Amino acid sequence: MKKIDVVLVVLLTISSIAFADDPCTPVTHQQLQAVDQDGVGTYNAEGKVIIEGIILNNPEEILNPTPAMGYMGGQWQIYIQGDGNDHAGTAVYLGQYYARVGGQSGSYTDEQLISELCRINHDPDTGYTFAAGDRVRITGWYKFYKGKINVNEQHEADPAFDFEVELLEPAVGLPQPELITLDMVKDGSDQYIFDQTRLTGCEYYQARLVRINDVNINPENWVPDGTVIITDANGLTFPVKLGIGDGFTRYGCPTGQIDIIAIFDQESSGTTVCQDGYRLWVPDYDGNGLVLTDRGHERGNLPGDINTDYKVDFYDFAELANNWLQNRAGLGECCE
Numbered sequence: 261m262k263k264i265d266v267v268l269v270v271l272l273t274i275s276s277i278a279f280a281d282d283p284c285t286p287v288t289h290q291q292l293q294a295v296d297q298d299g300v301g302t303y304n305a306e307g308k309v310i311i312e313g314i315i316l317n318n319p320e321e322i323l324n325p326t327p328a329m330g331y332m333g334g335q336w337q338i339y340i341q342g343d344g345n346d347h348a349g350t351a352v353y354l355g356q357y358y359a360r361v362g363g364q365s366g367s368y369t370d371e372q373l374i375s376e377l378c379r380i381n382h383d384p385d386t387g388y389t390f391a392a393g394d395r396v397r398i399t400g401w402y403k404f405y406k407g408k409i410n411v412n413e414q415h416e417a418d419p420a421f422d423f424e425v426e427l428l429e430p431a432v433g434l435p436q437p438e439l440i441t442l443d444m445v446k447d448g449s450d451q452y453i454f455d456q457t458r459l460t461g462c463e464y465y466q467a468r469l470v471r472i473n474d475v476n477i478n479p480e481n482w483v484p485d486g487t488v489i490i491t492d493a494n495g496l497t498f499p500v501k502l503g504i505g506d507g508f509t510r511y512g513c514p515t516g517q518i519d520i521i522a523i524f525d526q527e528s529s530g531t532t533v534c535q536d537g538y539r540l541w542v543p544d545y546d547g548n549g550l551v552l553t554d555r556g557h558e559r560g561n562l563p564g565d566i567n568t569d570y571k572v573d574f575y576d577f578a579e580l581a582n583n584w585l586q587n588r589a590g591l592g593e594c595c596e
Protein backbone atom coordinates (compact mmCIF):
# COMPACT_ATOMS: atom_id res chain seq x y z
CA MET A 261 0.00 0.00 0.00
CA LYS A 262 1.35 3.40 -0.93
CA LYS A 263 1.79 5.96 1.81
CA ILE A 264 -1.01 8.17 0.48
CA ASP A 265 -3.41 5.17 0.40
CA VAL A 266 -2.60 4.38 4.02
CA VAL A 267 -3.41 7.98 4.96
CA LEU A 268 -6.69 7.74 3.05
CA VAL A 269 -7.69 4.49 4.76
CA VAL A 270 -6.85 5.95 8.16
CA LEU A 271 -8.86 9.10 7.38
CA LEU A 272 -11.84 7.09 6.14
CA THR A 273 -11.72 4.89 9.23
CA ILE A 274 -11.60 7.91 11.53
CA SER A 275 -14.51 9.56 9.74
CA SER A 276 -16.65 6.41 9.89
CA ILE A 277 -15.95 6.01 13.60
CA ALA A 278 -16.89 9.66 14.14
CA PHE A 279 -20.14 9.06 12.25
CA ALA A 280 -20.99 5.99 14.32
CA ASP A 281 -20.38 7.92 17.56
CA ASP A 282 -22.29 10.97 16.47
CA PRO A 283 -24.98 10.07 13.94
CA CYS A 284 -26.29 13.51 13.07
CA THR A 285 -27.49 13.75 9.48
CA PRO A 286 -28.06 17.09 7.75
CA VAL A 287 -31.44 16.91 6.00
CA THR A 288 -33.56 19.31 4.05
CA HIS A 289 -37.01 20.08 5.40
CA GLN A 290 -38.40 18.43 2.26
CA GLN A 291 -36.58 15.19 3.06
CA LEU A 292 -37.69 15.28 6.68
CA GLN A 293 -41.33 16.02 5.88
CA ALA A 294 -41.84 13.44 3.10
CA VAL A 295 -45.10 11.45 3.50
CA ASP A 296 -46.76 8.30 2.14
CA GLN A 297 -50.19 8.07 0.48
CA ASP A 298 -51.87 8.38 3.89
CA GLY A 299 -49.91 11.48 4.83
CA VAL A 300 -47.73 9.63 7.34
CA GLY A 301 -44.08 10.70 7.55
CA THR A 302 -41.58 8.37 5.87
CA TYR A 303 -38.22 9.76 7.03
CA ASN A 304 -36.64 7.04 9.15
CA ALA A 305 -32.83 7.23 9.14
CA GLU A 306 -30.78 6.42 12.21
CA GLY A 307 -29.64 9.12 14.61
CA LYS A 308 -30.34 12.79 15.03
CA VAL A 309 -31.09 15.16 12.16
CA ILE A 310 -29.67 18.59 11.51
CA ILE A 311 -31.98 21.19 9.97
CA GLU A 312 -31.42 24.85 9.19
CA GLY A 313 -33.74 27.74 8.47
CA ILE A 314 -35.44 30.85 9.79
CA ILE A 315 -37.49 30.91 13.02
CA LEU A 316 -41.06 31.96 12.18
CA ASN A 317 -42.44 32.60 15.68
CA ASN A 318 -41.60 33.51 19.24
CA PRO A 319 -42.51 30.33 21.12
CA GLU A 320 -44.41 31.98 24.01
CA GLU A 321 -46.84 33.55 21.52
CA ILE A 322 -48.27 30.15 20.51
CA LEU A 323 -47.78 27.89 23.57
CA ASN A 324 -47.50 28.78 27.24
CA PRO A 325 -44.07 27.88 28.65
CA THR A 326 -45.15 28.46 32.28
CA PRO A 327 -44.43 25.29 34.28
CA ALA A 328 -47.43 23.18 35.29
CA MET A 329 -49.88 25.11 33.08
CA GLY A 330 -52.22 22.76 31.23
CA TYR A 331 -52.20 19.07 30.36
CA MET A 332 -48.67 18.93 28.92
CA GLY A 333 -47.44 21.50 31.45
CA GLY A 334 -45.18 24.21 30.08
CA GLN A 335 -44.66 23.89 26.32
CA TRP A 336 -42.38 25.44 23.69
CA GLN A 337 -42.61 25.30 19.91
CA ILE A 338 -40.96 27.13 17.05
CA TYR A 339 -41.38 26.70 13.31
CA ILE A 340 -38.28 26.70 11.10
CA GLN A 341 -38.76 27.54 7.43
CA GLY A 342 -36.32 26.15 4.88
CA ASP A 343 -34.26 28.49 2.69
CA GLY A 344 -34.05 28.70 -1.10
CA ASN A 345 -35.32 25.65 -2.96
CA ASP A 346 -36.10 23.77 0.25
CA HIS A 347 -39.83 24.57 0.07
CA ALA A 348 -40.88 23.08 3.42
CA GLY A 349 -40.54 23.69 7.12
CA THR A 350 -40.41 21.88 10.45
CA ALA A 351 -41.81 22.44 13.93
CA VAL A 352 -39.50 21.98 16.92
CA TYR A 353 -41.28 21.03 20.18
CA LEU A 354 -40.55 20.60 23.87
CA GLY A 355 -43.09 19.84 26.64
CA GLN A 356 -43.04 19.27 30.39
CA TYR A 357 -45.22 16.23 31.13
CA TYR A 358 -44.02 13.58 28.67
CA ALA A 359 -45.09 10.83 31.10
CA ARG A 360 -48.73 11.74 30.40
CA VAL A 361 -48.32 10.71 26.78
CA GLY A 362 -46.03 7.75 27.22
CA GLY A 363 -42.52 9.13 27.71
CA GLN A 364 -40.20 6.43 29.07
CA SER A 365 -37.93 8.67 31.11
CA GLY A 366 -40.56 10.71 32.88
CA SER A 367 -41.40 14.38 32.93
CA TYR A 368 -39.60 17.58 33.90
CA THR A 369 -39.97 19.16 37.33
CA ASP A 370 -40.76 22.89 37.14
CA GLU A 371 -37.10 23.70 37.81
CA GLN A 372 -35.86 21.24 35.18
CA LEU A 373 -38.28 22.69 32.64
CA ILE A 374 -37.08 26.25 33.26
CA SER A 375 -33.50 25.08 32.88
CA GLU A 376 -34.35 23.42 29.54
CA LEU A 377 -36.25 26.49 28.32
CA CYS A 378 -33.30 28.69 29.22
CA ARG A 379 -31.01 26.37 27.29
CA ILE A 380 -33.06 26.28 24.07
CA ASN A 381 -34.00 29.98 24.15
CA HIS A 382 -30.35 31.06 24.00
CA ASP A 383 -27.46 30.50 21.65
CA PRO A 384 -24.90 28.37 23.55
CA ASP A 385 -21.93 30.32 22.14
CA THR A 386 -23.06 33.91 22.61
CA GLY A 387 -26.00 33.80 25.05
CA TYR A 388 -28.09 35.62 22.43
CA THR A 389 -31.85 35.21 22.92
CA PHE A 390 -33.42 33.67 19.80
CA ALA A 391 -36.36 35.45 18.18
CA ALA A 392 -38.53 35.13 15.11
CA GLY A 393 -36.44 36.11 12.09
CA ASP A 394 -33.17 34.48 13.21
CA ARG A 395 -31.49 31.84 11.05
CA VAL A 396 -30.62 28.82 13.19
CA ARG A 397 -29.41 25.24 13.08
CA ILE A 398 -31.27 22.56 15.07
CA THR A 399 -29.75 19.18 15.91
CA GLY A 400 -32.11 16.67 17.43
CA TRP A 401 -34.25 13.56 17.37
CA TYR A 402 -37.59 13.55 15.63
CA LYS A 403 -41.03 11.99 15.92
CA PHE A 404 -44.07 11.94 13.65
CA TYR A 405 -47.25 13.46 15.07
CA LYS A 406 -50.56 14.08 13.26
CA GLY A 407 -49.19 15.00 9.85
CA LYS A 408 -45.76 16.44 10.60
CA ILE A 409 -42.37 15.10 11.62
CA ASN A 410 -41.38 17.31 14.52
CA VAL A 411 -37.87 17.70 15.81
CA ASN A 412 -38.29 17.03 19.52
CA GLU A 413 -37.06 14.91 22.42
CA GLN A 414 -39.17 11.91 21.42
CA HIS A 415 -41.04 12.68 24.64
CA GLU A 416 -38.08 11.76 26.84
CA ALA A 417 -36.75 13.97 29.64
CA ASP A 418 -33.40 12.12 29.71
CA PRO A 419 -30.68 14.57 28.53
CA ALA A 420 -29.65 12.03 25.87
CA PHE A 421 -32.73 13.20 23.97
CA ASP A 422 -31.90 16.92 24.11
CA PHE A 423 -32.00 18.95 20.93
CA GLU A 424 -29.66 21.89 20.34
CA VAL A 425 -30.46 25.27 18.81
CA GLU A 426 -27.51 27.23 17.42
CA LEU A 427 -27.44 30.69 15.90
CA LEU A 428 -26.30 30.92 12.27
CA GLU A 429 -27.27 34.53 11.61
CA PRO A 430 -29.19 36.90 13.91
CA ALA A 431 -32.04 39.14 12.71
CA VAL A 432 -32.16 38.18 9.03
CA GLY A 433 -35.89 38.95 9.22
CA LEU A 434 -38.95 36.84 8.58
CA PRO A 435 -39.18 35.28 5.12
CA GLN A 436 -41.51 37.04 2.69
CA PRO A 437 -44.89 35.33 3.22
CA GLU A 438 -45.93 33.36 0.14
CA LEU A 439 -49.15 34.79 -1.31
CA ILE A 440 -51.72 32.02 -1.79
CA THR A 441 -55.46 31.80 -2.41
CA LEU A 442 -57.77 29.36 -0.68
CA ASP A 443 -58.45 27.51 -3.96
CA MET A 444 -54.80 26.38 -3.87
CA VAL A 445 -55.41 24.50 -0.61
CA LYS A 446 -59.16 23.72 -0.75
CA ASP A 447 -61.06 22.00 -3.59
CA GLY A 448 -64.42 23.10 -5.04
CA SER A 449 -66.22 21.24 -2.25
CA ASP A 450 -64.23 23.15 0.37
CA GLN A 451 -62.19 20.03 1.25
CA TYR A 452 -58.46 20.13 2.00
CA ILE A 453 -56.26 19.40 -1.03
CA PHE A 454 -53.81 16.64 -0.08
CA ASP A 455 -50.94 15.81 -2.46
CA GLN A 456 -48.61 13.01 -1.40
CA THR A 457 -45.74 14.50 -3.47
CA ARG A 458 -46.06 17.69 -1.37
CA LEU A 459 -45.60 19.79 -4.53
CA THR A 460 -49.12 21.28 -4.39
CA GLY A 461 -51.98 21.73 -1.96
CA CYS A 462 -51.76 21.98 1.81
CA GLU A 463 -48.60 19.88 2.20
CA TYR A 464 -46.63 22.28 -0.02
CA TYR A 465 -47.16 25.15 2.44
CA GLN A 466 -46.94 23.23 5.72
CA ALA A 467 -44.79 24.94 8.36
CA ARG A 468 -44.23 27.96 6.12
CA LEU A 469 -45.29 31.59 6.24
CA VAL A 470 -48.22 32.37 3.91
CA ARG A 471 -50.41 35.35 3.13
CA ILE A 472 -54.06 35.20 2.08
CA ASN A 473 -55.68 38.44 0.94
CA ASP A 474 -59.30 39.61 0.96
CA VAL A 475 -60.99 37.26 3.38
CA ASN A 476 -63.62 37.82 6.06
CA ILE A 477 -63.21 36.57 9.61
CA ASN A 478 -66.08 35.15 11.62
CA PRO A 479 -65.39 36.76 15.03
CA GLU A 480 -66.84 33.83 16.97
CA ASN A 481 -64.09 32.36 19.22
CA TRP A 482 -61.93 35.48 18.99
CA VAL A 483 -59.97 34.72 22.16
CA PRO A 484 -56.33 33.75 22.73
CA ASP A 485 -55.85 30.15 21.57
CA GLY A 486 -59.31 30.19 19.92
CA THR A 487 -60.00 29.08 16.35
CA VAL A 488 -61.81 31.46 13.98
CA ILE A 489 -62.95 30.75 10.42
CA ILE A 490 -62.03 32.83 7.38
CA THR A 491 -64.09 32.86 4.17
CA ASP A 492 -63.07 34.13 0.74
CA ALA A 493 -65.25 35.64 -2.02
CA ASN A 494 -65.91 32.15 -3.46
CA GLY A 495 -67.14 30.79 -0.16
CA LEU A 496 -64.05 28.69 0.56
CA THR A 497 -63.21 28.56 4.24
CA PHE A 498 -60.17 27.86 6.38
CA PRO A 499 -59.62 27.62 10.15
CA VAL A 500 -57.26 30.11 11.78
CA LYS A 501 -55.82 29.19 15.14
CA LEU A 502 -55.13 32.31 17.17
CA GLY A 503 -51.94 32.34 19.16
CA ILE A 504 -51.69 33.50 22.75
CA GLY A 505 -50.05 36.84 21.94
CA ASP A 506 -51.54 39.66 24.03
CA GLY A 507 -53.04 41.34 20.94
CA PHE A 508 -55.91 38.86 20.83
CA THR A 509 -57.03 40.16 24.24
CA ARG A 510 -56.22 43.81 23.64
CA TYR A 511 -57.82 44.27 20.22
CA GLY A 512 -61.13 43.16 18.75
CA CYS A 513 -61.42 40.94 15.69
CA PRO A 514 -60.80 43.02 12.53
CA THR A 515 -63.93 43.43 10.44
CA GLY A 516 -64.59 43.60 6.71
CA GLN A 517 -62.26 42.23 4.04
CA ILE A 518 -58.80 41.78 5.48
CA ASP A 519 -55.54 39.99 4.75
CA ILE A 520 -53.91 37.41 6.96
CA ILE A 521 -50.30 36.37 7.46
CA ALA A 522 -49.90 33.03 9.21
CA ILE A 523 -47.87 29.87 9.69
CA PHE A 524 -49.50 27.08 7.68
CA ASP A 525 -49.87 24.20 10.11
CA GLN A 526 -51.27 20.69 10.30
CA GLU A 527 -52.59 18.68 13.22
CA SER A 528 -54.65 15.90 11.66
CA SER A 529 -57.68 14.32 13.34
CA GLY A 530 -56.13 10.85 13.04
CA THR A 531 -52.64 9.46 13.59
CA THR A 532 -52.53 6.84 10.80
CA VAL A 533 -54.34 8.79 8.08
CA CYS A 534 -53.16 12.39 8.14
CA GLN A 535 -54.83 14.26 5.29
CA ASP A 536 -56.82 16.84 7.27
CA GLY A 537 -56.37 19.18 10.21
CA TYR A 538 -54.67 21.92 8.23
CA ARG A 539 -54.93 25.37 9.75
CA LEU A 540 -53.36 28.81 9.75
CA TRP A 541 -51.67 29.79 13.01
CA VAL A 542 -51.28 33.52 13.80
CA PRO A 543 -49.03 34.09 16.85
CA ASP A 544 -50.10 37.67 17.61
CA TYR A 545 -52.04 40.66 16.29
CA ASP A 546 -50.99 44.32 16.56
CA GLY A 547 -54.46 45.82 16.04
CA ASN A 548 -53.68 47.48 12.68
CA GLY A 549 -57.18 46.72 11.31
CA LEU A 550 -56.17 45.56 7.80
CA VAL A 551 -53.84 42.57 8.17
CA LEU A 552 -54.18 39.85 10.79
CA THR A 553 -50.55 39.79 11.85
CA ASP A 554 -48.09 41.45 14.20
CA ARG A 555 -45.89 43.64 12.02
CA GLY A 556 -43.36 43.97 14.83
CA HIS A 557 -42.74 47.69 14.26
CA GLU A 558 -44.80 49.54 16.84
CA ARG A 559 -45.33 53.27 16.39
CA GLY A 560 -45.35 55.80 19.20
CA ASN A 561 -42.16 55.07 21.14
CA LEU A 562 -43.63 56.14 24.48
CA PRO A 563 -42.32 54.03 27.36
CA GLY A 564 -45.27 52.72 29.37
CA ASP A 565 -47.73 52.86 26.46
CA ILE A 566 -48.52 49.19 26.89
CA ASN A 567 -51.62 49.10 24.66
CA THR A 568 -49.90 51.23 21.98
CA ASP A 569 -52.68 53.85 21.67
CA TYR A 570 -50.02 56.60 21.78
CA LYS A 571 -51.04 57.74 25.27
CA VAL A 572 -49.77 56.66 28.66
CA ASP A 573 -52.74 56.50 31.00
CA PHE A 574 -54.79 54.34 33.32
CA TYR A 575 -55.48 51.68 30.66
CA ASP A 576 -51.77 50.98 30.45
CA PHE A 577 -51.55 50.98 34.24
CA ALA A 578 -54.42 48.47 34.45
CA GLU A 579 -52.54 46.06 32.16
CA LEU A 580 -49.38 46.58 34.16
CA ALA A 581 -51.21 45.89 37.44
CA ASN A 582 -52.85 42.82 35.94
CA ASN A 583 -49.45 41.35 35.08
CA TRP A 584 -47.61 42.55 38.18
CA LEU A 585 -44.82 40.17 39.26
CA GLN A 586 -45.49 37.69 36.47
CA ASN A 587 -42.37 36.46 34.72
CA ARG A 588 -41.76 34.50 31.54
CA ALA A 589 -40.36 31.05 32.14
CA GLY A 590 -37.13 30.34 30.35
CA LEU A 591 -36.26 33.96 29.57
CA GLY A 592 -35.99 36.21 32.62
CA GLU A 593 -34.76 33.86 35.30
CA CYS A 594 -31.94 32.17 33.42
CA CYS A 595 -28.76 32.44 35.42
CA GLU A 596 -25.55 30.91 34.19
Ligand SMILES: [Ca+2]
Nearest residue numbers: 407408466526
Ligand atom coordinates in the same frame (compact mmCIF):
# COMPACT_ATOMS: atom_id res chain seq x y z
CA1 LIG B 1 -48.35 16.80 6.53
Ligand SMILES: [Ca+2]
Nearest residue numbers: 417419421422
Ligand atom coordinates in the same frame (compact mmCIF):
# COMPACT_ATOMS: atom_id res chain seq x y z
CA1 LIG C 1 -34.08 17.66 27.41
Ligand SMILES: [Ca+2]
Nearest residue numbers: 565567569571
Ligand atom coordinates in the same frame (compact mmCIF):
# COMPACT_ATOMS: atom_id res chain seq x y z
CA1 LIG D 1 -51.65 53.55 26.11
